[in-house]
Amino acid sequence: MNKIRQVLRCYASGSGTKSISSMLNMSRNTVKKYLHLYQKSGLSLSEVLSLDDSSLYSLFQEKNQACDNQSxxxxxxxxxxxxxxxxxxxxxxxxxxxxxxxxxxxxxxxxxxxxxxxxxxxxxxxHPMARLEHKAGDKMFIDYAGDKLSIIDHETGEILPVEVFVAILPCSQLTYVEAVMSQRKEDFIHACEAALLFYEGTPAAIVPDNLKAAVTKPSRYEAELNEDFAAFAEHYGCAVIPARVRKPRDKALVEGAVKLIYRSIYTKLEDREFYDLHSLNVAIRVALELHNNALLSGRTYSRREQFEELERDCMGPLNPIRFELKQRHTATVQKNGYVRLERHYYSVPYRYIGKKVNILYTGTTVDIYIKYEKIASYARNHKPYGYTYQEEHLASSQRVLTDWNPEKFLREAASIHGDVENYIRHVIEAKPHPEQAYKSCRGILSFASRVGNKRLINACRWASSSGLYNYPAIEKILKNRQDELPLEESIESAEQQMPTHENIRGKEYYN
Structure with missing residues (x-):
């Protein structure tokens, strides 16, 4: 506007357009345009010069533009x-x-x-753009670089491309970079956790792209998060705010950070060979420290200095327990009230028999859910075809079976008579595995309630004398009422009738 006033003053003093153009370093056409608009306005020089900048601009610019707008x-x-x-x-x-x-x-x-x-x-x-004000400790933006790095397979010499994970805190612009084998959920969560450990704190929110490892179902309004990534964020007390689909401006800072690491990190790794992720990440970390400690363009401080001054104290506390990614498995509760996980069986409350359950497990724990309700939790057991159970999960009929053990049967037999206890001990010892004898013991001891203790004692004596330690022997003796015969006389008469032969064993063999 001052230029216009100078043009008008020079014109009023008698200068021509060529002279005005030369003195004010303006084109002659521009001078002519201003003089034309002045003459067209019908105002005196004093009236024009007394106008404020806004009115003067409206007089010399807007009308001309308005004419064009009406064309x-x-x-x-x-x-x-x-x-x-x-x-x-x-x-x-x-x-x-x-x-x-x-x-x-x-x-x-x-x-x-x-x-x-x-x-x-x-x-x-x-499409107006909003300027975002980033608060200290508020967000962490994460993304993968478009250009991959590579490692060389030691055995085959094959060049393996690897992904490059990038995280940035928008307030201080402190950046974290790590190479991972893929964008799969396991690698993605590991890289995010490594970023939090690098920052030694947690932001209020994590802003990822809409990759499958973070977002199961993208949405313009409320995206559906991957359950494992949501569990990771919950473990560290962070919210997850996915960027909008096809809206790179939502995470413009991390997009810019990716471009910066191409110059500050990728160029330092050119012509170098790496044979594993560890050595590659060591080289990346060295270049990353130089990047974070370099002065920001046109400023007197670095990203690291700005983080230490503004953002470190605003970061949330870091959970001292590392996040352990849980594997998922769906199973149907079997008729015996157990579910199978990798050749081992775990019990659930018997009322869920026939229901489908979700099993979340790690190397050390097993949690069983039905419709998001935890119904059982165990320490992981890797014993093949073993059974792990909780007493309260079993039905009353199942609890009887789990109560069976050698001590229980021996105590019950001893309460009847010492000869019965001795017989039961021989029954258990005669089997390769104690559990094989449990039903026989249960059946033998049940005769006490059916025929009485006395007959059972005599039957055990008769069976012991013959060296027969099983349920059918006791059943046959009681059925034939052999237990009612005197044991000593029967044995003596049998010995008198029995011929002597080296292949015939006497009663002493069974003592």
């Missing part, structure tokens, strides 16, 4: 711009192509420069 070709272009802006989003469509189309259909329309100016102005008004 038919301007109105026609404005009606086309919404469709052009929509088509510009499609893959392969450029502004140059849209201008060529406009020129073909409107040969009397604007030239390339003016078309571009109006198109850009429309885009700016229809």
């Amino acid at each position: 038919p070709r301007y109105q026609e272009l404005q009606s086309l711009l919404p469709d052009y802006a929509k088509r510009l989003k499609k893959k392969g469509v450029t502004r140059q192509q849209l201008f060529w189309e406009y020129q073909r259909t409107h040969p009397d329309g604007y030239a390339r420069s003016r078309f571009g100016t109006y198109f850009q102005a429309y885009l700016a008004l229809s």
